[in-house]
Amino acid sequence: MPSIHRLSDPLINQIAAGEVVERPASVLKEVLENAVDAGAQAIEVALEAGGIKRIRVSDDGCGIDKADLALALERHATSKIASLDDLESVGTMGFRGEALAAISSVARTSLTSRADGASHAWRVDGPGQTPVPAALNRGTVVDVQELYYNTPARRKFLKTDNTEFAHCDDAFRRVALARPDIAMQLSHNGRVSQRLAAGDMTRRTGALLGDDFLAHARAIEADTGPVRLTGFASLPAYSRASRDAQYFFVNGRFVRDKLVTHAIREAYRDILHGSRHPAYVLFLDIDPHTVDVNVHPAKIEVRFRDSRAVHQFIYHALERSLGQSGAGVADHAGTDPAAPSPAMPLRPSPGYPAAPTPVQSPLAMEAATRSYYDFTARASDRPSGLDALPRAPEPMPAPTPGEAPPLGFALAQLHGVYILAQNAQGLVLVDMHAAHERILYERLKSVLDGQPSIQRLLIPAVLSLSAKEMATAERCAAVLADMGFDVSAAGPQNLGVRSVPSLLAAADVPELVRAVLADLEDMPASDVITARRNELLATMACHGAVRANRTLTIPEMNALLRQMEATERADQCNHGRPTWTQFSMAELDRFFLRGQ
Structure with missing residues (x-):
């Protein structure tokens, strides 16, 4: 066996480079963090050939003294920590003292800097070299050329120039999002691709992710003592097929953390389809003593001291914000979509007003709908929503002039699928099945948190099932009972259904039970309530919601609109599709060229 010996410093640095310097973007990240610090x-x-040929970063920071310039390229040399206490409460981006040494071991690296108060700048061309005078107004310039020139085997793993530039652009964006107060510029092969002026977080986010993202995002601001979450999270309508627009920062440091990702995914679970991904830019500020940022050489991962508390804080902060329906905002089209939107309260009402007839003009219809608005705003406290409305209403006094609900008053039904309503801003278009599905889903969740209300069937429904479906029904009988289904075998291949949840009394019972059994089929009974109950409830809500081509009366349409205003997450159905949209008068005027 060969004898044990010490590795040379150059080899040690190249081993470290294997951990720190994965590609040009890794170099750019480390140098940018030093500039921020x-x-x-x-x-x-300034990049050339995707950063493979050259990475040049210049800043106007405090600079480095001549005496420290050569030392900056040495292994484990840093000005940012000096003791274990410093390491346990790191407040800077870079701190390990190995990045510049690792970079200079695999690339031709020069460092030029002028410290504050110095008469001129100094430059050092690689480790162990003597600094020489140089010209520079202020700050520091790090120039990295010919990455992996001395380790060709590693260079073979690099991708095309365009691919490497894309990774560098992403590293640049992360730092730019974290520090909107710093003016930043990125150029590639002499062409400027990003020029960002110093500003606030909203302006920087719009510049990098686009104004379309801001228009479809909610502003997040939650604070609980030592932990604070701010930023923007997209609404489900802006979901993406990949995770390319997900930025999460802990104390200004971009991280990828499984615990954080899970918390965010859980917050979107009820409003986003499983194959889609949300877009977000979120900042978590937390006491540095409660988070360990020294668990990965590239500082891309962190460890929280109380991980469960952080998970719950992020989850509840996002769930509350995303759960606020835009239907509760008086001006959906004209306000900041990131602003919180309170839902409309429901009030009990004993009577029913008369509905306008379809032959009336829109203006006459609006006046008539005001006479029964009070009823429809209160009608949704009935268990089964739309089906509880009687057909013989009585007139009620009109509400106060100027009173108008956010989603307006129903005008008509389009092809049995959409509800057309008029509000103060213009035209509201509602997908009635998607909207009712969300309403039922949220009610089922709240009802099943307590004792479910059931509807006994006058004549039990008997279903003819396969042997596999019968086995599922027998295995999950207790789960079905907890949800409000009373089922029992009525023969070798027959299942009798004696009750269903009262909220789904109007549903097609055989179709509903078959769908629930299909969901339960591959699910262990012990996991249903704890892990996948909401999936079952979503299936039940979908089958219980009002179907397309069903004719609704004007009072029923208004009842649905009022229920939407009082329901959390009513802007999307259970599958992440939008339930309504607003067409402002200005948009309609532009379409019809009015005033032109």
């Missing part, structure tokens, strides 16, 4: 107010990045 130096207090820079402006940073310029």
Whole structure:
């Protein structure tokens, strides 16, 4: 066996480079973090050949003294920590003291810097070299050329110039999002691709993710003592097929953390289809003593001291914000979509007003709908929603002039699928099945948290099932009972259904029970309530919701609109599709060229 010996410093640095310097973007990340730590107010990045040929980063920070310049390229040399206490409460982006040494071991690296108060700048061309005078107004310039020139085997693993530039662009975006107060510029092969002025978080987010993202996002701001979450999270309508627009920062540091990702995914679970991904830019500020950022060489992962508390905080903060329906906002089209939107309260009402007839003009219809608005705003406290409305209403006094609900008053039904309503802003278009599905789903969740209300069937429904379906019904009988289904075998291949949840009394019972059994088929009975209950409830709500081509009366349409205003997450159905949209008068005027 060979004898044990010490590795040379160059080899040690190249081993470290294997952990720290994965590709040009890794170099750019480390150098940008140093510029931020130096207090820079402006940073310029120039790349050549995707960063493979050259990465040049200049900043106007505090600079480095001549005496420290050569030391900056040495292994484990840093100005940012000096003791274990410093390591346990790191407040800077870079701190390990190995990045510049690792970079200079696999690339030709020069460091030029002028410290505050120095008469001129100094430059050092690689580790162990003597600094020489140089010209520079202020700050520091790090110039990295010919990455992996001395390790060709590693260079073979790099991708095309365009691919490597895309990774560098992403590293640049992360730092730019974390520090909107710093002016930043990125150029590639002499062409500027990003020029960002210093500003606030909203302006920087719009510049990098687009104004379309901001228009379809909710502003997040939650604070509980030592933990604070801010930023923007997209509404489900802006979901994406990949995770390319997900940015999460802990104390200004971009991280990828499984616990955080799970918390965010759980917050979107009820409003986003499983194959889609949300877009977000979120910032978690937390006491540095309660988070360990020294668990990965590239500082991309963190460990929280109380991980469960952090998970629950992120989950509830997002769930509350995303759960606020835009239907509860008086001006959906004209307000900031990121602003919270309170839902409309329901009030009990004993009577029914007369509905306008379809032959009336829209203006006459609006006046008539006001006479029964009070009823329809209160009608949704009945268990089965739409089907509880009687057909012989009595007139009621009109509400106060100017009173108008956010989703307006129903005008008509389009092809038995959409509800057309008029509000103060213009035209509201509602997908009645998607909207009712969300309403039923939220009610089923709240009802099943207590004792479910059941509807006994006058004549039990008897279903003819396969042997597999019968076995599922027998295995999950207790789960079905907890949900409000009273089922029992009525023969070798027959299942008798004696009751269903009262909220689904109007549903097609055989179809509903078959759908629930299909969901239960591959699910262990012990896991149903704890892990996948909501999936079952979504299936039940879908089958219980009002179907397309069903004719609704004007009072029924208004009842649905009022229920939407009082329901959390009513902007999307259980599958993440939008339930309604607003067409403002300005949009309609532009379409018909009015005033032109």
